[in-house]
Amino acid sequence: MSTDTLQELTRKGYSAGFVTDVEADTLPPGLDEDVIRQLSRKKGEPSFLLEWRLKSYRHWLTMKEPRWQAVRYAPIDYQAIRYYSAPKQKPKKGSLDEVDPEILRTYEKLGIPLHEQKLLQNVAVDAVFDSVSVATTFRDKLYKAGVIFCSFSEAVREHPELVERYLGSVVPYSDNFFAALNSAVFSDGSFCYVPKGVRCPMELSTYFRINAADTGQFERTLLVADEGATVSYLEGCTAPMRDTNQLHAAVVELVALDGANIKYSTVQNWYPGDAEGRGGIFNFVTKRGIAHRDAKISWTQVETGSAITWKYPSVILKGDNAVGEFYSVALTNHRQQADTGTKMVHIGKNTRSTIVSKGISAGHGQNTYRGLVKVLKSAQDARNYTQCDSLLLGDKCGAHTLPYIEVKNASSQVEHEASTSKIGEDQLFYCRQRGISQEDAVSMIVNGFCRQVFKELPMEFAVEAQKLLGVSLEGSVG
Amino acid sequence: MTSGLAHYLDVATRFQAERADAPVWLKRLREEALRQFERQGLPTPRDEEWKYTSVAPVEARPFSLPRELVGSADVAAEVARLSSAGPRLVFVDGRLDSSLSVLGGLPRGMTLKPLRDALRDDEAVLAEVLGQRARAEAHPFVALNAALLEDGVFLRLGRGVRGEAPVQVLFLSRAGGEAVLSSPRVVVVAEEGSEATLVETYAGAGASFTNTVTEVTLGDNASLNHVKLQVEGDAALHLGVLHSRLGRDSRFASHAFNLGAALARNEVHAAFAGEGGDCTLNGLFVGQGTQHLDHRTDLDHAVPRCTSRELYKGVLDGRAHGAFHGRVRVRENAQRTDARQTSRNLLLSETAQVDARPQLEIFADDVKCAHGAAVGRLDENALFYLRSRGIDRAQAEQLLTHAFASELVRAVPEGNVRARVEAMLALKLPGAPRLEVTA
Numbered sequence: 069m070s071t072d073t074l075q076e077l078t079r080k081g082y083s084a085g086f087v088t089d090v091e092a093d094t095l096p097p098g099l100d101e102d103v104i105r106q107l108s109r110k111k112g113e114p115s116f117l118l119e120w121r122l123k124s125y126r127h128w129l130t131m132k133e134p135r136w137q138a139v140r141y142a143p144i145d146y147q148a149i150r151y152y153s154a155p156k157q158k159p160k161k162g163s164l165d166e167v168d169p170e171i172l173r174t175y176e177k178l179g180i181p182l183h184e185q186k187l188l189q190n191v192a193v194d195a196v197f198d199s200v201s202v203a204t205t206f207r208d209k210l211y212k213a214g215v216i217f218c219s220f221s222e223a224v225r226e227h228p229e230l231v232e233r234y235l236g237s238v239v240p241y242s243d244n245f246f247a248a249l250n251s252a253v254f255s256d257g258s259f260c261y262v263p264k265g266v267r268c269p270m271e272l273s274t275y276f277r278i279n280a281a282d283t284g285q286f287e288r289t290l291l292v293a294d295e296g297a298t299v300s301y302l303e304g305c306t307a308p309m310r311d312t313n314q315l316h317a318a319v320v321e322l323v324a325l326d327g328a329n330i331k332y333s334t335v336q337n338w339y340p341g342d343a344e345g346r347g348g349i350f351n352f353v354t355k356r357g358i359a360h361r362d363a364k365i366s367w368t369q370v371e372t373g374s375a376i377t378w379k380y381p382s383v384i385l386k387g388d389n390a391v392g393e394f395y396s397v398a399l400t401n402h403r404q405q406a407d408t409g410t411k412m413v414h415i416g417k418n419t420r421s422t423i424v425s426k427g428i429s430a431g432h433g434q435n436t437y438r439g440l441v442k443v444l445k446s447a448q449d450a451r452n453y454t455q456c457d458s459l460l461l462g463d464k465c466g467a468h469t470l471p472y473i474e475v476k477n478a479s480s481q482v483e484h485e486a487s488t489s490k491i492g493e494d495q496l497f498y499c500r501q502r503g504i505s506q507e508d509a510v511s512m513i514v515n516g517f518c519r520q521v522f523k524e525l526p527m528e529f530a531v532e533a534q535k536l537l538g539v540s541l542e543g544s545v546g
Numbered sequence: 547m548t549s550g551l552a553h554y555l556d557v558a559t560r561f562q563a564e565r566a567d568a569p570v571w572l573k574r575l576r577e578e579a580l581r582q583f584e585r586q587g588l589p590t591p592r593d594e595e596w597k598y599t600s601v602a603p604v605e606a607r608p609f610s611l612p613r614e615l616v617g618s619a620d621v622a623a624e625v626a627r628l629s630s631a632g633p634r635l636v637f638v639d640g641r642l643d644s645s646l647s648v649l650g651g652l653p654r655g656m657t658l659k660p661l662r663d664a665l666r667d668d669e670a671v672l673a674e675v676l677g678q679r680a681r682a683e684a685h686p687f688v689a690l691n692a693a694l695l696e697d698g699v700f701l702r703l704g705r706g707v708r709g710e711a712p713v714q715v716l717f718l719s720r721a722g723g724e725a726v727l728s729s730p731r732v733v734v735v736a737e738e739g740s741e742a743t744l745v746e747t748y749a750g751a752g753a754s755f756t757n758t759v760t761e762v763t764l765g766d767n768a769s770l771n772h773v774k775l776q777v778e779g780d781a782a783l784h785l786g787v788l789h790s791r792l793g794r795d796s797r798f799a800s801h802a803f804n805l806g807a808a809l810a811r812n813e814v815h816a817a818f819a820g821e822g823g824d825c826t827l828n829g830l831f832v833g834q835g836t837q838h839l840d841h842r843t844d845l846d847h848a849v850p851r852c853t854s855r856e857l858y859k860g861v862l863d864g865r866a867h868g869a870f871h872g873r874v875r876v877r878e879n880a881q882r883t884d885a886r887q888t889s890r891n892l893l894l895s896e897t898a899q900v901d902a903r904p905q906l907e908i909f910a911d912d913v914k915c916a917h918g919a920a921v922g923r924l925d926e927n928a929l930f931y932l933r934s935r936g937i938d939r940a941q942a943e944q945l946l947t948h949a950f951a952s953e954l955v956r957a958v959p960e961g962n963v964r965a966r967v968e969a970m971l972a973l974k975l976p977g978a979p980r981l982e983v984t985a
Contacts, residue, residue: 136594443921445896460911463881473902475921478893484904484919490911 095152101125104252107152111221111255114228117235124241124251131245138436138468139376139405141350144315149284151253194219194258194274196287206270213269215299216261220288223259230261234292238321238358238384246317247354250286254319257287262297262328271526273302284315291321293328293363300331302529305338305373313341313375315350322357324365326387330357331366333525334381335533337373340540343431345403348375355379361387361416368524370533371398371406372540380438382411385419385447392421395521397533399540400433400465409439409471414447414480423454426518428537429465436468443480450480458488459517461510511538550605551588557727558583558693561611565696571673572665572695579682579692586686598869598901599840603783603809609727609755611694612640621718621750622646628718628747628775630962632711633658635699638718639752640728642697655704656742658713661731664700671702675735679761679789680815687785691729691759698731701744703768709742712773712960719752719782726752732760736768738793743771743960749806753781762790762798766820769797771959777970778806780835787813792852794820801958803967804831804839805974811840818852818880829858830954832974833866833898843872845887847880856887861951861975862898871903874917878909887917892924892950894943948975 095103104125108118133144193206194217210217216227224231241251258274276287293299305316316338324330332355341348351374357365367381377400383392394410412421427435437456458467469486491513499509515522515534522530558580565573588605589596618638625636625646635658636646642660652658664672682689699715717730734744748756756778764770770790778784784807790798800814816825831839845854860868870889891900904917924946932942955971958964 458906458908460908460913463911464878465911466907466909468908469904469906469917471902471904471919473919473921474899475891475893475901476899478896478898478923481922482920483922484902484917486904486906486917488906488908488913488915490913 093154094150097150098147099149099151099253103151107253107255110152111224113224116228116232117224120236120241121252124248125253127242128245128248128252131248133245137378137407138434138438138470139378139407141313141376144350146249149315151284151286152255154255194272196256196258196274196276209269214263214266215268216259217272218259220254220257220259220290223290227259227261230292231259231290234290234321234323236321238323238356239319239354244354246352247319250288250317250319250354253284254286254288257289257318259289260291260299260301262293262299264294265296266294267297268299271300271302273304276303276305284317287318289318289320291330291332292323293325293330295325296327297325298329300526301333302526303332303334305336312347313350315352316374318353320353320355320381322365324357324359324363326361326363328360328363330364332357332368332381333529334369334371335529335536336369336371336377337536340373340402340404341375343402345375345432348404349373350375351377351379353379355381356384357382357392358384358386359390359392362389363387364391364393366393366395366524367410368395368521369397369408370521370525370536371396371408372536374406375404377404377406377408380409380411382413383421384413384415385421385450386415388416389418390416391419394421394423394425395524396425397428397518397521397537398425398435399428399537400430400435401540402431402433405434407436407438409437411440412442412452414441414443414450414452416446417448418450419447420451421453423452423456424520425456426521427456427458427467428461428514428517429458429467430461432464434466434468436470437486438470440472440474441482441484443475443477443482445476447477448479450477452480452482454484456484456486457517458486459514460488460490551584553608554690555580555584557611558690561694569665569669571669575677576693576695579677579689579695582682583686583689583693586689589686595842598867598871599809599811599838601809604755607725607755609725612697612726612728613724615639615641615643618643618646621720624718624749625716628716628749628966629714630712630966632714634714634716635660636716636718637697637728637730639720639723639726639754640697640717640730653707653709655707656709657700657702659700661698661700661733662696664733665696668700671735672700672733675733675761675763679763679791680759680787685787687757688759688787691731691757694727694729695731697728698733701732701734701742703736703740703742705737706739707737707742708740712743712745712963714745714747717746717748717750717756717758719750719754719756719778721751721779723752725754727755727757730756730758732758734760734762734770736762736764736770738765739767740765741769743773743963745773745775745963747775747777748784748786749775749777750782751779753779755783756785758784758786760786760788762788764790764792764796764798766794767796768793771799771801773801773803773958773960773963773967774812775803775967775970776806776810776812778810780806780808782807784810784812786811787815789815790817792816792818792820792823792825795822796820797824799826799959800828801954802829802841803954803970804829804841805970807837809838811842813842813844815844815846816854817846818849821849821851823849823852825852825854827854827856827858828954828957830860830951830971831858831868832861832951832971833868834864834974835866836864837866839866840869841871845872845874845885847874847876847883847885850880851882852880853884854886857954858889859951859954860891860900861894861947862891862900863894865895865897867898868900870901870919871905872917873905873907874915876908876910876913876915880910881912883910883913883915885913885915889919890950891921892947893921894923894947944975951975
């Protein structure tokens with residue numbers, strides 16, 4: 069591709085990178101037990117939660133930051149981070165009129181209308197602005213169906229028994245360094261409970277937005293699908309452009325009880341930093357689900373943002389006949405790094421898992437798939453199929469595939485396939501000679517490469533993901 | 547009595563003290579290696595490189611260094627069974643047995659001698675390669691081997707030399723007596739355009755600990771077929787590391803058969819140093835009882851236009867534990883690399899287990915790289931087909947298992963060697979010879 073087209077393309081950048089000017093209620097930077105107590109007091113939390121936070125914090129102090137990952141970053145100063153930042157507003161009463169109009173405009177700019185009457189698609193949104201949830205739409209309609217969908221803080225106040233029962237049951241506070249930190253300081257997030265046998269009448273969605281500077285975003289999502297329940301959940305993320313790195317260490321826990329079905333989709337578009345690798349979000353997230361008997365958990369993720377993406381959405385296939393799925397597209401451009409994949413732990417009989425991972429590297433991007441498929445002795449007739457493909461666009465990027473396969477049961481069948489390639493000259497030539505421009509041809513081929521994953525996304529998201537991929541790749545193909 | 551790391555440090559320190567009159571370069575090499583061993587210590591499963599293998603058995607017994615050899619007529623039959631016509635060097639309990647070795651009739655331009663002699667006579671050649679391929683600072687057991695460097699084999703192929711018959715190196719351990727730690731080093735230097743086949747066989751009934759290192763240097767357009775047959779006894783410990791460096795347009799094929807020992811780990815590393823190289827890494831392991839068989843391969847595509855093919859297969863029965871960790875690295879600028887890596891594993895019992903880690907690390911874009919790994923049991927449809935033809939289940943299982951394994955035996959290039967591998971495999975997978983008769 070000619071340099072002119074390249075320059076033309078690089079001009080277009082990250083469109084969600086603006087800052088919203090809202091007054092914020094923040095805690096000073098730094099972390100100690102007092103900060104945690106203050107934070108807990110601000111949120112009016114019951115004592116069990118404060119105790120849990122302190123236990124997590126004390127455990128975190130004994131842990132070392134992990135170093136095994138294939139990503140490099142400057143050390144994080146945990147005392148320089150603000151652990152709480154909330155837009156100043158009146159207490160939430162469920163009416164959108166009380167939400168700061170600046171915030172509403174922010175979400176509209178991002179294409180997420182919170183006004184229910186304007187909503188065309190059938191999606192309930194919980195909007196998280198910096199550390200706290202600012203609005204949840206369609207609550208009444210969901211409530212009639214028996215579905216609880218609210219911010220985590222509300223859940224703590226209104227359904228403490230559910231929170232106490234399931235919080236930390238999938239990702240214990242001692243799980244890993246960042247999960248322990250999150251458990252100590254998480255400020256908000258989404259909570260969802262779908263009762264027995266209920267099919268959630270609409271898609272649920274959380275939209276995360278980091279706005280304030282120097283804050284860390286530590287939200288926690290807890291999603292419980294009771295026996296036979298079905299729910300589909302979407303998550304989207306953006307942040308302003310800043311030239312310092314911001315830490316985002318979230319925890320997502322999914323509980324699928326017997327026969328339940330959870331579909332969790334993520335379109336992650338945190339600010340990736342500029343072309344030289346300045347700024348951007350460190351996205352260090354722990355996501356895990358536990359699938360009981362006949363349950364199914366399906367993770368779909370499209371990771372185009374963040375300076376560093378480091379996460380492994382996992383499924384513990386605990387019950388017999390449980391099913392786990394992981395569909396992922398991870399794109400790294402410029403100086404972005406991604407070390408992502410999944411863990412499928414087969415415990416129950418006849419458990420099945422499918423992993424489809426598509427990695428795209430461009431510029432100086434480094435993209436690593438790291439995955440574990442573990443079949444325990446009890447997992448009679450377990451089945452796994454893994455496919456990891458990498459596409460390299462440019463000669464300065466890297467693509468790495470590091471699967472771990474551990475099988476302790478002879479009746480199981482585990483397959484892993486991976487390939488790495490670049491866009492074929494003949495494919496491009498074919499498109500060009502039919503009058504398709506170079507950029508369109510590349511974007512077409514890349515979208516084709518990701519098709520298997522995109523078709524798993526709910527419709528609205530699939531369209532967004534395709535557009536996102538186009539924008540993120542601009543300036544890198546040639 | 548000391549144990550673990552302290553024991554090995556003690557053994558190596560005494561070994562080096564007894565050889566205070568060695569040439570300065572050799573003394574320095576051994577001493578530096580000992581420092582590197584001490585620095586690294588013995589690995590634990592917490593080390594990512596040793597995740598699936600515990601070397602606790604290495605620490606559990608105080609292995610001692612080989613003694614001078616007296617009378618080895620009792621192994622003559624074993625030597626005959628494990629070798630064929632052609633040059634050979636035989637080591638018994640870690641020491642060279644000249645009476646069983648054959649060094650005559652070498653083609654012009656080929657040097658084959660005990661390493662002990664080469665350390666004395668060939669400093670100029672050795673200094674360039676010894677410890678340069680297999681580096682003590684990168685691996686604790688390579689360091690231990692270098693700290694105890696003395697016995698082994700030196701094979702040099704001059705320009706354009708073609709070895710007709712395979713060069714055979716046999717390491718035998720005998721039952722009874724002390725638990726011996728032998729640390730052989732095999733050094734191969736193949737100059738431009740030369741060609742040969744080298745067979746390393748490790749066998750015997752002893753409860754020995756073999757810690758072997760092989761270093762291969764291939765000049766431009768040179769070619770080496772390397773066959774390693776490990777059929778040590780049930781109580782033996784075997785750690786083997788092979789490093790090879792491939793010159794421009796050179797060809798290296800490794801055929802590793804890991805069948806014996808209680809605990810065996812075999813490492814094969816290949817690094818391309820010139821364009822147009824071609825590397826084949828084949829491996830077969832068959833584990834039964836409580837055997838632990840670990841395999842580590844590393845292919846370094848450091849330069850453009852090289853091809854590698856890797857196929858490792860495992861058959862695991864009883865409570866055996868198999869592991870495969872293969873890495874393919876394609877460095878920046880190593881364009882036009884064509885690499886393929888496959889790991890296939892067959893579990894024959896409910897209690898066998900396997901861990902597979904195929905890894906691709908790719909820093910160049912104009913490449914064709916693929917890897918695959920599979921774990922499973924015998925295909926029920928294939929079994930049904932055979933049974934519908936009147937073959938009973940047990941025999942059908944043997945037939946299919948043998949078919950699975952024999953792909954790698956067939957890939958061995960030299961007829962006599964292939965027949966020997968076949969015979970060794972038949973001892974581990976009974977039923978196969980009977981089927982050959984019926985076939």
